[in-house]
Amino acid sequence: MTVPNVKLNNGVEMPQLGFGVFQVPNDETEAAVTAALDAGYRSIDTAKIYGNEEGVAAALAKSGVARDELFITTKLWNSDQGYDSALRAFDDSLSRLGLEYLDLYLIHWPTPQRDRYVDTWRAFEKLLADGRVRAIGVSNFQPDHLRRLVDETGTVPAVNQVELHPYLTNEAVRATDAELGIATEAWSPLAKGGDLLAEDVVTSLAKKYDRTAAQVVLRWHLRLGNIVIPKSVTPSRIAENLDVFGFELTDDDVASLSALERGLRTGPDPDQFN
Ligand SMILES: NC(=O)c1ccc[n+]([C@@H]2O[C@H](COP(=O)([O-])OP(=O)(O)OC[C@H]3O[C@@H](n4cnc5c(N)ncnc54)[C@H](OP(=O)(O)O)[C@@H]3O)[C@@H](O)[C@H]2O)c1
Numbered sequence: 001m002t003v004p005n006v007k008l009n010n011g012v013e014m015p016q017l018g019f020g021v022f023q024v025p026n027d028e029t030e031a032a033v034t035a036a037l038d039a040g041y042r043s044i045d046t047a048k049i050y051g052n053e054e055g056v057a058a059a060l061a062k063s064g065v066a067r068d069e070l071f072i073t074t075k076l077w078n079s080d081q082g083y084d085s086a087l088r089a090f091d092d093s094l095s096r097l098g099l100e101y102l103d104l105y106l107i108h109w110p111t112p113q114r115d116r117y118v119d120t121w122r123a124f125e126k127l128l129a130d131g132r133v134r135a136i137g138v139s140n141f142q143p144d145h146l147r148r149l150v151d152e153t154g155t156v157p158a159v160n161q162v163e164l165h166p167y168l169t170n171e172a173v174r175a176t177d178a179e180l181g182i183a184t185e186a187w188s189p190l191a192k193g194g195d196l197l198a199e200d201v202v203t204s205l206a207k208k209y210d211r212t213a214a215q216v217v218l219r220w221h222l223r224l225g226n227i228v229i230p231k232s233v234t235p236s237r238i239a240e241n242l243d244v245f246g247f248e249l250t251d252d253d254v255a256s257l258s259a260l261e262r263g264l265r266t267g268p269d270p271d272q273f274n
Contacts, residue, residue, distance in 0.1 A: 002245070003042070006227055008158040009181045012135045014104065015071055016222060017242065018043025020187070020231035021052055028233060029055025030062075035235045037063045039242050045161075045229040046097075047075035047108055048089065053096035061098055072099060075108040075139060078274065081116035086123035090132065102133040106161055110138070110145040111274045117145065118152050125155050135159065139187070140270040143176040150180060161185040163267050164226060166217065166260040167196055174224075185227035190214055192266050201256050209247050218244045220257045 005013035019036040021029055021044065029052040033044060037059060046056050053074060060070065074097065080089035094102060105124060110117050117138075124136040137159030138149070150156050160177050164170045164186035177184045196202065197213035205216045214230070218241060221228045230241040249257075 003040070003242070004245075006183050006225075008135050008183055009156055010135055010158055012103070012158065014135070014159070014183070014227065015041075015043040016227050017041070017218070017244070018045055018071065018073070018227070018229045019238070020045045020229035021056065022047070022050055022187075022231055024050070024052055024055070024231070024233055026052040026055040030058040032233045032238070033059035034063065035238050037065055039235075039239045041238075041242060042069055043071040043073070043103075043229070045073045047106075048077045048080070048093055049075070049108065053093055057096060057098035067099075071103045072097060073104040073106060074102060075106040076120065078109050078111045078114065081107070081111065081114055081120045083119045083123045086120045087126070090123075090127055094132070101131065104135045104137060104159060105133045106137045106139045106159065107141075109140045109268075109273050110142070110270055112145065112271060113274045118149060121149055121153055121155065125153065137161065137182070137185075140273070141173075142270055143172055145270075146176055146180060146182065156180055157182050159183045159185050159227070161187055161227075161229075162270075163188050163265060164221070165189055165191040165196060166199075166202075166220060166257045167191050167262050167264040168266075169258055169261045183227055184225070185229065186221050187229065188266050189221050189226070189228040189230050190217055191264075196260070199260060201260065205249070205253055205257070209249075211244075211247060212240055214241055215244050215247075216249070217257070219247065219249050220254055223249055223254050
């Protein structure tokens with residue numbers, strides 16, 4: 001299974017489809033990540049707050065996959081924001097992951113009330129300059145947070161990972177990302193696998209292409225140019241979610257899926273979450 005790469009704004013290549021491990025308990029993470037690596041995933045998305053960086057490490061160590069074929073992302077938790085605390089949090093995550101360098105480090109949430117994301121970003125710039133991480137980015141940043149970061153530091157994030165699926169198309173964020181040269185990465189790309197996969201428009205497209213509902217939704221993301229990181233602990237779904245490169249949606253299909261937009265968040269509002 002060949003997953004296309006997206007070229008980030010600093011030239012680093014990132015797989016357009018990866019594997020997310022939110023809410024996978026640490027002791028189940030090794031099995032899930034092993035199933036993903038066996039299926040052919042090479043990009044893994046974790047975070048300090050998921051509490052499963054060690055489980056990811058165990059799977060990576062046993063996999064025998066060369067380090068330079070892997071793309072590993074983790075995220076800085078809100079309480080670690082600030083210059084010195086961010087540098088410490090990075091060292092701790094890297095050590096839990098058993099890695100010598102990271103591919104992508106993200107500020108998990110802007111937490112605007114805390115007002116520390118610019119200081120945090122300066123620590124991220126240092127980690128990048130020191131070669132400890134290949135690319136730096138943000139998560140859940142709204143357009144005004146992105147513009148402030150760029151205005152005050154001059155360093156444009158490589159990636160903005162945001163909640164994004166047909167129920168929440170996040171047009172304003174996607175437009176700002178595109179304008180600034182930031183790759184948009186979709187979290188909860190399947191809207192957590194609930195009602196979205198039972199929508200008539202989704203199931204009828206699945207029938208039309210002889211694919212599953214999840215595959216249709218993932219194909220919609222890929223057509224929009226989003227990076228996606230579906231999560232599953234079910235080996236058959238792990239394989240299914242990667243098998244999305246053998247069919248294409250038409251422009252009308254894409255438009256009919258985008259019309260499901262209803263501003264529905266499955267997670268917190270980034271302007272409020274602290
Ligand atoms: N930056 C952030 O703030 C943030 C927030 C949330 C998530 N994320 C990242 O985004 C990743 C994905 O988001 P997510 O885990 O919230 O949601 P998701 O990937 O949209 O959906 C995961 C859910 O869908 C089910 N599922 C997966 N594949 C399926 C399929 N082919 N058919 C039917 N159901 C399927 C899974 O069930 P089973 O596991 O039981 O198979 C699970 O319950 C996370 O793991 C994490 O890495 C980031």
